[in-house]
Amino acid sequence: MAGASSRSGMSAALTLIGKRFASSLLTLLLVSMTIFVIAQLLPGDAAQEALGQSATPEQVAALRHEMGLDRPAHVRYVSWLGGMLTGDPGQSMVANMPVGEVIEERLPNSLLLAALAAMVAIPVALSIGIGSAMNRGGRIDRALNVVTLAMVAVPEFLVATIAVLIFSVKLRWLPSIALASSDMEWGEYLRGVAMPVLTLCVIVIAQMARMTRAAVIDQMDRPYVEMAVLKGVAPVRVILRHIMPNAIAPIVNAMALSLSYLLGGAVIVETIFNYPGLASLMVNAVTSRDMPLLQACAMIFCAAYLILMLIADVTAILANPRLRAQ
Amino acid sequence: MSATPHVEVKGLTVTARNGAGEIFPIVSDIDFALNRGEVLALIGESGSGKTTIALTLLGHARPGAKIAEGSIRVGECDLTKLDRGALAQLRGNRIAYIAQSAASAFNPSRTIMDQVVEPALIHNLMPRAEAESKAVDLFRALALPFPETIGARYPHQLSGGQLQRLMAAMALITDPELVILDEPTTALDVTTQIEVLRAFKTVVLERGATAIYVSHDLAVVAQMADQIVVLNQGRIREAGAAAQILHAPADDYTRTLMAAARPAVRPAPPKIALPAAPLLEIHGMTAGYGKIGKDGRPRIPVLRDINLTIERGATLGVIGESGSGKSTIARVIAGLLPPASGQVLLDGETLPPGLHGRSRDQFRRVQLVFQNADTALNPAHSVGRILTRPLAFYHGLKGNAARMRVLELLDLIRLPATLIDQPIGGLSGGQKQRINLARALAADPQLILCDEVTSALDTVVGAAILELMAELRRELGIATMFISHDISTVRAICDDILVLYAGTMVETGPREAFGVAPFHPYTDLLIGSVPEMRAGWLEESHAGIAPPPVGGQGDHPDLCRFLPRCPARVDGLCNTTPPPRRPLSKGSQILCHLGDESLRPS
Numbered sequence: 001m002a003g004a005s006s007r008s009g010m011s012a013a014l015t016l017i018g019k020r021f022a023s024s025l026l027t028l029l030l031v032s033m034t035i036f037v038i039a040q041l042l043p044g045d046a047a048q049e050a051l052g053q054s055a056t057p058e059q060v061a062a063l064r065h066e067m068g069l070d071r072p073a074h075v076r077y078v079s080w081l082g083g084m085l086t087g088d089p090g091q092s093m094v095a096n097m098p099v100g101e102v103i104e105e106r107l108p109n110s111l112l113l114a115a116l117a118a119m120v121a122i123p124v125a126l127s128i129g130i131g132s133a134m135n136r137g138g139r140i141d142r143a144l145n146v147v148t149l150a151m152v153a154v155p156e157f158l159v160a161t162i163a164v165l166i167f168s169v170k171l172r173w174l175p176s177i178a179l180a181s182s183d184m185e186w187g188e189y190l191r192g193v194a195m196p197v198l199t200l201c202v203i204v205i206a207q208m209a210r211m212t213r214a215a216v217i218d219q220m221d222r223p224y225v226e227m228a229v230l231k232g233v234a235p236v237r238v239i240l241r242h243i244m245p246n247a248i249a250p251i252v253n254a255m256a257l258s259l260s261y262l263l264g265g266a267v268i269v270e271t272i273f274n275y276p277g278l279a280s281l282m283v284n285a286v287t288s289r290d291m292p293l294l295q296a297c298a299m300i301f302c303a304a305y306l307i308l309m310l311i312a313d314v315t316a317i318l319a320n321p322r323l324r325a326q
Numbered sequence: 327m328s329a330t331p332h333v334e335v336k337g338l339t340v341t342a343r344n345g346a347g348e349i350f351p352i353v354s355d356i357d358f359a360l361n362r363g364e365v366l367a368l369i370g371e372s373g374s375g376k377t378t379i380a381l382t383l384l385g386h387a388r389p390g391a392k393i394a395e396g397s398i399r400v401g402e403c404d405l406t407k408l409d410r411g412a413l414a415q416l417r418g419n420r421i422a423y424i425a426q427s428a429a430s431a432f433n434p435s436r437t438i439m440d441q442v443v444e445p446a447l448i449h450n451l452m453p454r455a456e457a458e459s460k461a462v463d464l465f466r467a468l469a470l471p472f473p474e475t476i477g478a479r480y481p482h483q484l485s486g487g488q489l490q491r492l493m494a495a496m497a498l499i500t501d502p503e504l505v506i507l508d509e510p511t512t513a514l515d516v517t518t519q520i521e522v523l524r525a526f527k528t529v530v531l532e533r534g535a536t537a538i539y540v541s542h543d544l545a546v547v548a549q550m551a552d553q554i555v556v557l558n559q560g561r562i563r564e565a566g567a568a569a570q571i572l573h574a575p576a577d578d579y580t581r582t583l584m585a586a587a588r589p590a591v592r593p594a595p596p597k598i599a600l601p602a603a604p605l606l607e608i609h610g611m612t613a614g615y616g617k618i619g620k621d622g623r624p625r626i627p628v629l630r631d632i633n634l635t636i637e638r639g640a641t642l643g644v645i646g647e648s649g650s651g652k653s654t655i656a657r658v659i660a661g662l663l664p665p666a667s668g669q670v671l672l673d674g675e676t677l678p679p680g681l682h683g684r685s686r687d688q689f690r691r692v693q694l695v696f697q698n699a700d701t702a703l704n705p706a707h708s709v710g711r712i713l714t715r716p717l718a719f720y721h722g723l724k725g726n727a728a729r730m731r732v733l734e735l736l737d738l739i740r741l742p743a744t745l746i747d748q749p750i751g752g753l754s755g756g757q758k759q760r761i762n763l764a765r766a767l768a769a770d771p772q773l774i775l776c777d778e779v780t781s782a783l784d785t786v787v788g789a790a791i792l793e794l795m796a797e798l799r800r801e802l803g804i805a806t807m808f809i810s811h812d813i814s815t816v817r818a819i820c821d822d823i824l825v826l827y828a829g830t831m832v833e834t835g836p837r838e839a840f841g842v843a844p845f846h847p848y849t850d851l852l853i854g855s856v857p858e859m860r861a862g863w864l865e866e867s868h869a870g871i872a873p874p875p876v877g878g879q880g881d882h883p884d885l886c887r888f889l890p891r892c893p894a895r896v897d898g899l900c901n902t903t904p905p906p907r908r909p910l911s912k913g914s915q916i917l918c919h920l921g922d923e924s925l926r927p928s
Binding site: 222223224226227228229230231232233234237241242245246319320321322 | 381384386388413414415416417418419422423425426427430431432433434435436444445448449480482496
């Protein structure tokens with residue numbers, strides 16, 4: 001009986017996850033339309049930008065025709081979407097090379113930076129959040145509270161600038177510019193990205209730690225926690241085996257939100273440290289009206305965001321026996 | 327009797343810190359002792375400190391509280407002298423705890439088996455496989471359904487009574503020498519309570535464990551305890567052998583508790599002879615949730631074919647266990663849930679089914695009093711503000727006139743006028759429930775729907791509310807629908823009674839008919855499940871012993887709903903033919919195949 005109910009529970013969970021996945025795909029389609037429309041709303045276009053102020057209207061029109069910009073918007077949208085689906089996001093109008101290649105160069109840098117920041121930030125944030133929840137109201141909790149609040153409040157460009165001032169200018173430990181190229185040694189690379197990673201961590205650790213603390217404390221006053229204590233369960237086990245399974249959904253959700261920031265929100269950090277990532281590429285695409293590149297970058301960020309949210313939702317579904325057996 | 331008692335508490339004082347940082351005692355000077363294998367009951371109202379004392383026997387004080395003085399000895403250990411690690415070694419091992427609400431004391435994200443065997447595993451008492459097989463044995467001993475597989479389930483898949491028994495299994499997995507039971511049956515229906523009590527008695531007590539049983543219900547305690555300690559406001563009022571406390575209480579407070587536990591039957595006021603139509607009539611009402619199907623039934627039916635009338639100034643008691651649809655009747659009358667079919671008539675005219683379409687005057691005439699005043703009243707609002715609102719809404723009263731009326735209402739519910747500017751948050755539970763009642767009265771209604779208005783209150787406070795309601799009825803002549811799960815209260819105060827089982831009316835009649843047998847088998851079970859205040863009742867009672875499963879049950883939707891639990895059913899009749907509604911000679915109507923001659927006489 002119980003076996004049957006848990007089997008049907010698993011298939012119910014799969015249906016739920018399937019639905020969630022389908023709705024993610026739908027969201028991505030809607031996002032692609034929005035991106036396309038917004039890109040059209042930007043003043044000027046690549047032809048004008050490429051030819052500069054002195055170009056005659058005839059020259060601009062000719063280039064527009066050559067670039068295919070004079071076709072109606074819905075035709076351009078369909079051909080762009082078709083290209084995206086077949087893995088060809090088009091030709092970068094400014095760099096004059098396929099968008100795919102431009103992104104191929106930058107995406108690994110961005111992913112690496114985000115991964116390094118996540119690897120540092122997640123364990124630290126979990127430890128801070130759980131640690132301060134366990135000492136709720138105590139001295140450690142209050143100290144961590146002040147620190148994380150300060151971290152949330154200080155803007156990242158200030159963190160980055162102060163970090164450069166200390167580690168590059170005063171101590172001369174780290175380079176102030178994070179160069180990343182494929183022929184670098186790992187040690188050299190890590191030294192190069194240390195400060196960008198540090199700056200990104202400052203922001204996301206604070207957010208994640210505060211959410212973790214709130215989620216754990218929300219569970220701590222539940223009767224089942226007192227029951228566990230009265231069963232003689234040790235404090236660490238109470239947290240890991242009793243509280244965590246119930247707190248994991250909001251924590252993963254907060255983490256997914258923070259981590260999505262590591263990819264798309266890294267513009268300022270990439271700019272300050274001159275790091276060749278995707279976010280700064282997208283900013284360049286905006287200034288040069290390179291729509292195919294801009295749209296491709298935006299789609300990547302949205303897809304990453306949706307994937308993270310999907311992971312968070314699936315975790316929430318799997319962690320909750322009620323949802324699992326719905 | 328051994329020379330040294332097994333458990334001994336001496337001079338125990340537990341203190342807490344209030345908002346202003348002052349330290350004050352919540353219980354003080356507690357002394358008691360009990361021998362191995364004995365059961366001691368801690369009896370008292372909420373705030374008496376009974377749970378606080380019970381928790382100290384695990385060396386535990388809730389956050390903010392502290393064991394300040396005294397000694398707590400269990401066996402050879404003084405719990406006040408042990409550090410955290412040593413206490414953790416005892417808890418869930420030699421001393422086990424059964425919490426009040428098993429539904430919230432089980433971790434919702436882990437399987438039952440995981441949680442039941444956990445005490446044995448963390449104290450390294452036995453390997454997992456052995457613990458699991460022991461758990462299955464305990465499930466079987468506790469009369470749980472599907473003992474082999476029930477452990478694979480999650481708490482939300484089980485009922486309150488099952489969870490309470492599973493919690494007992496979790497406590498007993500380590501063969502503890504002392505078991506603390508903290509109001510283990512308070513949250514259950516009487517019919518479930520008797521099953522759980524029986525399981526506890528056979529399994530917990532007959533294993534020779536010493537037990538501390540915390541309860542507010544003397545009749546329940548009478549079944550379990552050898553000794554009783556009566557507590558009031560953190561102090562012992564009376565302590566002694568169970569028989570002495572129950573039959574010859576020495577303390578006034580104990581006598582008050584005894585009196586409140588069994589409400590006196592109030593004589594019905596003389597019926598007001600009015601030729602007019604009854605105040606409220608319900609005809610053939612069916613209600614539920616989800617889409618309404620072709621046969622006129624909703625997808626999840628809650629109520630089926632309800633017919634009732636309430637005369638002017640009369641009280642109708644609606645009784646049944648949780649999930650029987652009692653509150654849904656009130657929701658339909660109030661317009662919160664439009665019925666799928668049937669009619670609700672107020673004063674002879676049909677009420678619109680939903681909230682839309684009802685006039686303000688129709689709203690005014692029917693007022694709902696919610697079960698829990700704590701959640702029904704905004705704690706930030708003052709008494710005056712809460713009572714002024716309906717006065718302005720229904721009667722357009724403002725300023726001084728409204729204030730005068732609020733003072734009148736406070737006088738009516740026997741609360742001092744000085745409360746008028748107090749925030750609701752600072753009042754006691756009983757005071758809040760009075761305000762809740764006054765809020766309904768402010769509308770000047772003809773009918774009030776009282777949904778379990780005394781269930782969340784202590785017996786003494788609840789008895790005072792019932793007293794007040796009886797007075798109001800005499801003075802104002804308001805008709806009442808009194809929804810309750812407690813048949814003794816309903817029998818004491820209502821003129822007519824309706825027994826609801828799984829959304830069908832199984833017995834209706836004047837209250838006199840509920841004093842004599844025969845009853846519908848479900849009414850019989852309800853009445854038989856109310857514990858009597860004497861030892862040995864549990865052993866003698868036949869109520870709640872499940873009959874053998876019946877074969878070949880048809881799937882006709884109108885078959886008797888009580889069939890699977892009915893001890894009087896007739897195979898071949900009850901499981902094939904829907905039961906008729908038939909009168910009994912004592913004056914009530916039942917929904918059953920059996921009649922006067924074939925039902926169990928008392």
